[in-house]
Amino acid sequence: MKHTTIKDVAKKMGVSVSTISRAFNDKYDIKKETRDRILKMAKEMGYSPNPIARKLTQKRSYNIGFVVPEFVNSFFPEVIIGAQEVLLEEGYQVLIMQSDLSWETERKNVKTLVDNMVDGLIVSLTSEEKNNTYYKELISSKMPIVFFNRVVDELSASKVLFDDFKWSFFATEHLIVQGFIDIIHITGTKSLSLTKNRINGFEAAHRKHKLKVGEVIYTGFTTEDGERIAESLIEREVLPKAIFAANDALAIGAMHVFKKNGYQIPGDIAIVGFSESRLAEHISPPLTSVKQPTHDIGRAAAQLLLDQINTTGVFIPQSMVLNGRLNIRESSVKVI
Amino acid sequence: MKHTTIKDVAKKMGVSVSTISRAFNDKYDIKKETRDRILKMAKEMGYSPNPIARKLTQKRSYNIGFVVPEFVNSFFPEVIIGAQEVLLEEGYQVLIMQSDLSWETERKNVKTLVDNMVDGLIVSLTSEEKNNTYYKELISSKMPIVFFNRVVDELSASKVLFDDFKWSFFATEHLIVQGFIDIIHITGTKSLSLTKNRINGFEAAHRKHKLKVGEVIYTGFTTEDGERIAESLIEREVLPKAIFAANDALAIGAMHVFKKNGYQIPGDIAIVGFSESRLAEHISPPLTSVKQPTHDIGRAAAQLLLDQINTTGVFIPQSMVLNGRLNIRESSVKVI
DNA sequence: TTTGTTTTCGGAAACGTTTCCGAAAAAATA
DNA sequence: TATTTTTTCGGAAACGTTTCCGAAAACAAA
Numbered sequence: 001m002k003h004t005t006i007k008d009v010a011k012k013m014g015v016s017v018s019t020i021s022r023a024f025n026d027k028y029d030i031k032k033e034t035r036d037r038i039l040k041m042a043k044e045m046g047y048s049p050n051p052i053a054r055k056l057t058q059k060r061s062y063n064i065g066f067v068v069p070e071f072v073n074s075f076f077p078e079v080i081i082g083a084q085e086v087l088l089e090e091g092y093q094v095l096i097m098q099s100d101l102s103w104e105t106e107r108k109n110v111k112t113l114v115d116n117m118v119d120g121l122i123v124s125l126t127s128e129e130k131n132n133t134y135y136k137e138l139i140s141s142k143m144p145i146v147f148f149n150r151v152v153d154e155l156s157a158s159k160v161l162f163d164d165f166k167w168s169f170f171a172t173e174h175l176i177v178q179g180f181i182d183i184i185h186i187t188g189t190k191s192l193s194l195t196k197n198r199i200n201g202f203e204a205a206h207r208k209h210k211l212k213v214g215e216v217i218y219t220g221f222t223t224e225d226g227e228r229i230a231e232s233l234i235e236r237e238v239l240p241k242a243i244f245a246a247n248d249a250l251a252i253g254a255m256h257v258f259k260k261n262g263y264q265i266p267g268d269i270a271i272v273g274f275s276e277s278r279l280a281e282h283i284s285p286p287l288t289s290v291k292q293p294t295h296d297i298g299r300a301a302a303q304l305l306l307d308q309i310n311t312t313g314v315f316i317p318q319s320m321v322l323n324g325r326l327n328i329r330e331s332s333v334k335v336i
Numbered sequence: 337m338k339h340t341t342i343k344d345v346a347k348k349m350g351v352s353v354s355t356i357s358r359a360f361n362d363k364y365d366i367k368k369e370t371r372d373r374i375l376k377m378a379k380e381m382g383y384s385p386n387p388i389a390r391k392l393t394q395k396r397s398y399n400i401g402f403v404v405p406e407f408v409n410s411f412f413p414e415v416i417i418g419a420q421e422v423l424l425e426e427g428y429q430v431l432i433m434q435s436d437l438s439w440e441t442e443r444k445n446v447k448t449l450v451d452n453m454v455d456g457l458i459v460s461l462t463s464e465e466k467n468n469t470y471y472k473e474l475i476s477s478k479m480p481i482v483f484f485n486r487v488v489d490e491l492s493a494s495k496v497l498f499d500d501f502k503w504s505f506f507a508t509e510h511l512i513v514q515g516f517i518d519i520i521h522i523t524g525t526k527s528l529s530l531t532k533n534r535i536n537g538f539e540a541a542h543r544k545h546k547l548k549v550g551e552v553i554y555t556g557f558t559t560e561d562g563e564r565i566a567e568s569l570i571e572r573e574v575l576p577k578a579i580f581a582a583n584d585a586l587a588i589g590a591m592h593v594f595k596k597n598g599y600q601i602p603g604d605i606a607i608v609g610f611s612e613s614r615l616a617e618h619i620s621p622p623l624t625s626v627k628q629p630t631h632d633i634g635r636a637a638a639q640l641l642l643d644q645i646n647t648t649g650v651f652i653p654q655s656m657v658l659n660g661r662l663n664i665r666e667s668s669v670k671v672i
Numbered sequence: 673t674t675t676g677t678t679t680t681c682g683g684a685a686a687c688g689t690t691t692c693c694g695a696a697a698a699a700a701t702a
Numbered sequence: 703t704a705t706t707t708t709t710t711c712g713g714a715a716a717c718g719t720t721t722c723c724g725a726a727a728a729c730a731a732a
Contacts, residue, residue, distance in 0.1 A: 016682045051451040053718035056687045074408045093448040096432040112429040114385040284620025352712045389688035392717045
């Protein structure tokens with residue numbers, strides 16, 4: 001553990017500590033030759049500046065914190081990869097933490113990240129209420145932060161969003177124009193605004209086509225939730241003709257129990273999902289779903305964060321909303 | 337940014353800085369009452385010790401670093417969740433970094449984690465050669481570290497392993513006993529020892545049953561690799577009767593193009609995968625696969641790491657090998 | 673050569689803690 | 703009460719850097 005320190009190099013070379021520091025920080029007030037000499041010697045001695053000590057005096061750590069609510073679905077990993085692409089390019093390292101769908105651990109996560117002096121944060125919320133005041137403090141303390149996917153209007157920070165209303169609208173309209181009536185919308189956590197937006201899109205599509213708006217069922221966002229809902233639906237005996245799920249996991253779970261119970265998809269029930277997952281096209285039948293540009297979401301978030309970090313004056317939060325695509329597959333096309 | 341510091345509280349309360357420090361570190365040599373008084377006041381003033389400064393003098397950060405080669409497949413996220421369960425319990429925070437299958441960024445990842453003074457590391461390698469000497473230095477510098485899944489024998493550290501040989505053996509035997517001959521093994525990166533072990537298991541099963549050992553095809557670990565291999569197989573015109581893939585992603589990719597080209601599974605080709613993914617049972621036909629105890633792998637790794645951290649004397653590296661299960665599903669049962 | 677500028681560097685304070693050492697205060701013992 | 707022991711606390715050094723300030727050295731201008 002006898003790490004070589006800046007003093008060791010200074011002593012060895014007979015120069016002052018500050019000179020070594022200057023050499024490493026590429027300051028203007030040092031002679032080229034001595035800098036090269038120092039750098040060479042430092043490398044020989046296996047010295048590199050201690051980042052902890054450095055952070056104590058400086059402001060920057062070149063670390064970015066990334067907090068996601070979960071990451072077993074590939075959605076969040078994919079946006080992280082996108083963000084990491086642009087961040088690494090700029091010399092930043094990305095520290096990831098996952099909140100396990102708990103706002104308490106989310107809170108702890110961003111705290112440890114802040115404690116470790118990250119230069120900025122990219123976060124997607126587990127809940128839109130619980131940590132609000134905490135985030136407000138954070139924002140007013142000038143910590144650069146951008147939210148994505150799961151955001152809250154109340155917080156004045158940069159955000160990258162998806163037009164949930166629009167694509168929910170398109171997805172249900174796709175069902176409607178094929179003649180499906182009696183469509184049910186299964187959705188996740190009630191408190192998230194993306195949930196509300198998708199519901200609004202679902203209902204708007206009905207209204208546009210002068211249809212009685214379909215039922216909305218709340219549950220979680222997991223495959224198991226989808227299975228549970230499907231089972232309860234089957235017990236009703238009168239099944240809907242189509243289901244629009246707020247999430248591929250839900251759709252797949254539901255599909256699973258429908259198939260197990262002998263229902264044909266899309267013959268008996270048509271299904272469309274959201275936030276296209278990797279398996280959408282591999283499952284049987286292939287699942288119609290709204291594809292979000294995960295990669296681009298990450299890249300955009302990273303870019304907004306960098307903008308904020310590099311802004312010296314007051315920063316005006318920016319919001320971007322990205323576009324998606326409805327990938328129509330077998331699970332939702334009416335058999336004639 | 338005018339964070340309240342320990343001095344502020346000291347001044348405000350008319351006591352020395354060291355007393356405040358003692359109050360926060362629960363030292364024996366402070367009077368109960370003054371400690372309570374200090375803690376209360378500190379809370380009022382919104383003070384909490386700066387972890388960076390603290391790290392400079394202390395050794396512990398209560399942060400654990402987790403480095404994985406990728407995380408869009410749910411395998412790694414699941415083991416992280418398992419590890420996080422036991423680590424959070426003990427008051428540690430888990431910082432995750434992903435290497436994007438590049439050993440260079442893996443290198444950078446563990447470096448920044450070490451720079452941030454994590455108390456220990458849990459890592460799964462991208463390559464078993466490239467960073468060896470680096471890890472050796474790290475280990476000899478007494479950094480607690482445990483490897484899992486993708487490990488290298490040469491490194492003397494704790495490891496948690498899966499018996500790839502055994503389960504590969506069982507998987508191919510499952511194919512063999514049903515009368516499939518002409519089985520091909522598709523596998524990933526050649527340099528990983530888990531690859532070798534799975535090949536050995538594959539071959540051993542053949543030998544046990546006195547069969548000519550099947551062909552082994554090397555590729556990557558992604559769905560796309562599986563698709564590519566399947567296409568090249570189709571061009572051969574004489575297809576194998578069964579495929580054992582070293583990975584569910586490979587299996588699913590291959591299955592996809594076989595189905596697209598009108599082949600029946602398992603009628604024309606039977607398929608079994610490995611490291612069961614979430615989609616195995618949802619895909620069509622449901623995929624036979626070897627299930628690894630992802631959760632337990634994480635828990636075990638975390639436990640081994642904690643053991644090492646809490647050992648004061650010399651630590652003797654431990655290895656654990658965990659058990660799996662072959663989940664037989666439709667994709668590999670011979671149709672009669 | 674003298675004076676003025678610029679370049680290059682050293683000394684020391686600062687960042688926010690912890691910890692060692694010793695002293696004052698309190699308690700226990702004689 | 704006098705002495706010893708224990709408890710509680712303050713002062714200061716240390717952790718490894720960066721940065722401010724000023725001085726020495728080098729150079730340019732007069």
